[in-house]
Amino acid sequence: MLRTVRKIEPLAARLPSKKRVAAYARVSSGKDAMLHSLSAQVSYYSDFIQKHRGWEYAGVYADEAVTGTKESRAEFQRLLKDCRNGKIDMVITKSISRFARNTVTMLEAVRELKSLEVDVFFEKENIHSMSGDGELMLTILASFAQEESRSVSENCKWRIRKRFAEGEIVNLRFLFGYHIKNGEIEINPEEAEVVEMIFNDYISGMGCTLIAKKLRGMNVDRPRGGTWTSNKVADIIKNEKYAGNALLQKKYVDNHLTKSLLKNKGVLPKYYAEETHASIIDPDTFQKAQEIMDRNRKRNAGKNVAGVYPFTSKIVCTNCGKNYKRKNRKGKASWSCSTYLKLGKEACNARQIPEDILLSIATEVLELQEFDDTYFLKQIKEIQVLEHNLVRFVFQDGQMIDKQWQHKSRSESWSEEDREKARMRQLDYLERRNSICSQQEQ
DSSP states (O other): OOOOOOOOOOSSOOOOOOEEEEEEEEOSOOSHHHHHHHHHHHHHHHHHHHHOTTEEEEEEEEEOSOOTTOSOOHHHHHHHHHHHTTOOSEEEESOHHHHOSSHHHHHHHHHHHHHTTOEEEETTTTEETTSTTHHHHHHHHHHHHHHHHHHHHHHHHHHHHHHHHTTOOOSOOOOTTEEEETTEEEEOHHHHHHHHHHHHHHHTTOOHHHHHHHHHHTTOOOTTSOOOOHHHHHHHHHOGGGGTOEEEOSEEEOOTTTOOEEEOSSSSOOEEESSSSOOSSOHHHHHHHHHHHHHHHHHTTTSSOOOOOTTTTTEEETTTOOBEEEEEETTEEEEEEHHHHHHOTTTOOOOOEEHHHHHHHHHHHTTOSSOOHHHHHHHEEEEEEOSTTEEEEEETTSOEEEEEOOOOOTTTTOOHHHHHHHHHHHHHHHHHHHHHHHHHHO
16 A cells, blocks of 8 residues: 655744854953954954854954953853853854963863864964864964963063163052052152151151041041051151152062962062152151161050951851951950941941950850860851841851840959059048148148
8 A cells, every 4th residue: 555645834934043152352451552452352243253154143242351361251251151151153253372371271261162163263373262273272372372472472571570670660550649640650749748747747757647647537548449447558658759759669470371460479580770760858857767667566566466366257247248367455355347347437337346255155065164266167168247246156057046245343353463552542542632631720
């Protein structure tokens, strides 16, 4: 018996789906010429993709003023995210060095995109990552690109260090008290008055904390935002540039891959160049301020040394979100909000907690006979300081216990020495009062 087979024609011809194509562009400098180059790259790829009949334009991802060795490129990360979300079928980029100069970073990205069936086309090298020999060629060429990056980095370092050796200030972009434009350093009169006030106040005996508080009270703006703190004031007082000189190569770039900036602690030579620009502070005033700071540093040596205690990084102020820090005054330790310590109670009015009270309630919460550092760290995730003398102990397993604490009365917190001094003051007062009464009776 013959089968009856009937052909069913499609209602409409199926159109081939277009390939969704995006491009990635990058420049490693924020200079105008480079940014113009980036703009040109974006325009080129936008036109190039949209003119291709079989492609659907998926956008151009462009990073400004970042190097190809860094994995924190915002647009590059956005490109990867969109690829993971299935929005892109192919990525076009100018060259391997534009995509990434770090071989490992490049291969990791290409392999991930390959697993997502996203092709990467490198124009200069004419390589498709999805092709049979694509990864082999990319590995070889990326190694050359990484070596080129190292070579360029070393050349830049040599040029900068040569300029340092000649006493030239390099890459100075911001300095409170000055206008800096096209390498020229000029005094900003308004900010210079603030700098002079800081030095004069410091020499007159005012500490950095009080100076910072004064500046906040005067609503003096800091460049690039932020708030005046004692550290910022100290940085100004220590900065030799306000005396018209410059200590060069205070920091250096570790390597061409990480680009991390490290403090120069004798690894490379430093250069002290004099009269590199106009000074705001005269040499005598600057030197006097350094002597005071050095004297204070020696006097405070060994005091308030940052240490690690059981409560370090454990106590959180729920008012401002900052951690509590330990302070030791006259042998009595307490924990205070770091915002309060830096900016005063107008910024955060959270109360300080005596350490002996913290130890006592922590011991009670943990149901111990005496406080155990190791057990505390193992059990407690954080301590939240709430209002009305309430603290919340958050355990590692998520359990929470609230405890209210009270200040000891003043007499309870006294040592035997304090008690004896108070007794002697009371006796002295009574003796003087009796003497006055006797004189009045006579």
